[in-house]
């Protein structure tokens with residue numbers, strides 16, 4: 001468990017709306033200040049995750065991203081601004097956080113997660129939030145965090161719909177229990193190929209941030225074992241139980257995957273090309 005930090009006068013003021021909550025109090029706020037969260041991705045989902053965790057006073061935010069800010073990001077990636085176009089997202093994100101809350105230390109990781117670096121990247125953090133929304137990283141984060149017993153959050157967005165869940169129970173299911181394998185290459189388009197309504201990652205990312213805060217405080221009921229689905233056009237939420245698969249390739253008693261080095265993580269959510277594009281367009285017309 002995270003040892004709580006002692007709040008100074010400015011912090012009692014800054015976090016006063018937290019401190020007066022029975023479920024948080026000075027001790028809960030002190031725990032948040034001593035918590036280290038790794039945000040993988042500083043894009044659509046990463047923006048609200050970083051924004052709200054920083055405002056809430058999560059003391060250390062590791063940010064992993066090797067992209068630069070592009071104009072087409074700004075419709076949804078709200079921690080970056082027009083003046084940031086062409087800058088590294090980790091630099092833009094760090095400046096945003098520093099301006100918002102000087103209590104928060106940003107640790108920049110100007111890289112892309114892969115099987116070679118993920119174990120080292122996640123090792124020093126209490127919680128990992130996947131805000132990348134691509135299949136290769138999704139399975140890599142699941143496998144690395146499950147094998148390391150590291151709590152993590154999953155979020156995904158597509159056009160007008162999102163899904164989100166949390167994995168904090170070492171005896172609970174993992175993402176592969178529900179979806180054992182990534183779909184074949186090119187079958188699923190990503191945001192740049194399919195489009196996404198700009199407000200959508202705000203909803204899903206803030207749910208991910210909420211789950212982090214609850215986990216640190218040890219309060220409430222998490223999304224463990226439940227996949228929450230959100231449909232913005234219908235403005236409805238549904239949930240599906242995630243059952244532990246006794247034959248899961250990573251979290252069963254006799255797993256096929258004992259290390260992230262055992263798996264080829266394909267970039268199956270890259271922009272589809274050629275024949276795939278027609279297949280996707282056909283699907284989209286339905």
Ligand SMILES: [Zn+2]
Nearest residue numbers: 174177248251
């Ligand atoms: Zn599993």
